Amino acid sequence: MRYCPQCGHTVNMVIPAGDNRIRPVCPSCDYIDYDNPRLITGTIPLYKGKILLCRRNIEPRLGFWTLPAGFMENQETTSEGALRETLEESGSVAICKQAFSMISIPRINQVHLFYLAELEKDDFRPTEESSEVALFGLDEIPWDELAFSSVTKTIEFFIADHEKGRYGFHEDTIHFNTVSK
Amino acid sequence: MRYCPQCGHTVNMVIPAGDNRIRPVCPSCDYIDYDNPRLITGTIPLYKGKILLCRRNIEPRLGFWTLPAGFMENQETTSEGALRETLEESGSVAICKQAFSMISIPRINQVHLFYLAELEKDDFRPTEESSEVALFGLDEIPWDELAFSSVTKTIEFFIADHEKGRYGFHEDTIHFNTVSK
Numbered sequence: 001m002r003y004c005p006q007c008g009h010t011v012n013m014v015i016p017a018g019d020n021r022i023r024p025v026c027p028s029c030d031y032i033d034y035d036n037p038r039l040i041t042g043t044i045p046l047y048k049g050k051i052l053l054c055r056r057n058i059e060p061r062l063g064f065w066t067l068p069a070g071f072m073e074n075q076e077t078t079s080e081g082a083l084r085e086t087l088e089e090s091g092s093v094a095i096c097k098q099a100f101s102m103i104s105i106p107r108i109n110q111v112h113l114f115y116l117a118e119l120e121k122d123d124f125r126p127t128e129e130s131s132e133v134a135l136f137g138l139d140e141i142p143w144d145e146l147a148f149s150s151v152t153k154t155i156e157f158f159i160a161d162h163e164k165g166r167y168g169f170h171e172d173t174i175h176f177n178t179v180s181k
Numbered sequence: 182m183r184y185c186p187q188c189g190h191t192v193n194m195v196i197p198a199g200d201n202r203i204r205p206v207c208p209s210c211d212y213i214d215y216d217n218p219r220l221i222t223g224t225i226p227l228y229k230g231k232i233l234l235c236r237r238n239i240e241p242r243l244g245f246w247t248l249p250a251g252f253m254e255n256q257e258t259t260s261e262g263a264l265r266e267t268l269e270e271s272g273s274v275a276i277c278k279q280a281f282s283m284i285s286i287p288r289i290n291q292v293h294l295f296y297l298a299e300l301e302k303d304d305f306r307p308t309e310e311s312s313e314v315a316l317f318g319l320d321e322i323p324w325d326e327l328a329f330s331s332v333t334k335t336i337e338f339f340i341a342d343h344e345k346g347r348y349g350f351h352e353d354t355i356h357f358n359t360v361s362k
Binding site: 098 | 257
């Protein structure tokens with residue numbers, strides 16, 4: 001940030017009064033810019049024991065498979081964001097069953113949150129964001145073609161819990177770049 | 182936002198290509214501003230079965246009691262943010278035991294996330310942000326003087342789980358303004 005979004009003046013990078021971090025501060029109108037981590041919300045969409053995956057039609061990781069997920073938007077809850085992304089990326093209507101995984105990725109200032117969700121019916125389709133959408137059995141997961149580490153971890157947690165017959169809430173941290181795995 | 186933070190030009194409020202929401206877009210440098218919900222991270226700091234609360238020394242809700250919590254910052258994980266806020270607001274060093282509650286407040290574009298945490302020792306103090314810091318037994322909670330609905334809900338969840346003898350993960354939504362309750 002070089003210019004104040006409120007008044008257009010050039011900003012200074014300083015520690016605001018009472019704060020302990022350097023932030024863009026406007027010397028003209030006193031605007032302080034707070035840049036905070038973003039939430040990515042998505043689902044593990046389940047249908048008859050299979051997981052719905054989307055083949056990415058957009059960068060990053062174009063051509064790789066992902067769970068449907070994306071940036072949570074203002075005015076929605078975490079589960080509403082997860083279901084909106086599921087609809088946008090896979091054309092499917094799902095129902096959230098429980099929050100399942102929450103993965104911090106401090107290097108890129110993101111927190112990825114996935115819900116266990118169920119599809120009401122076998123109804124999904126390619127979308128602008130997904131060149132292909134398909135159900136995978138737990139022994140059919142395309143591990144080498146998954147788009148992001150948070151997706152890999154979440155599916156691993158799911159399979160482990162499935163084998164135990166009990167689904168918990170899983171928290172983890174990824175310290176490397178998700179895009180390059 | 183009226184001015185582009187990258188180039189200082191006035192922005193237009195339009196739906197960017199491939200998007201479906203109105204955002205500030207710069208006609209000069211093509212910068213798009215994405216404003217997303219923020220995560221507030223905090224703890225239920227426990228010591229010998231009591232909960233540490235902080236009496237707010239800052240607005241909003243100055244003078245009311247709260248669990249220590251605040252905006253998650255870039256470059257940290259959710260639990261690191263929760264422990265940093267606990268230290269900043271109460272002067273106490275805690276250890277996160279588990280993620281406990283996650284409360285969406287869509288009206289103010291926030292998600293509040295609280296961890297169960299334990300204090301290693303009986304060591305806390307007033308801070309710039311807290312005029313008073315004290316331990317409360319579960320039958321001593323100052324319900325009518327709690328600062329935020331998310332704090333009230335989280336302590337209610339805690340007491341219910343405590344009575345069951347098993348601590349889960351709780352998700353909820355608050356549809357009204359937390360400040361005015």
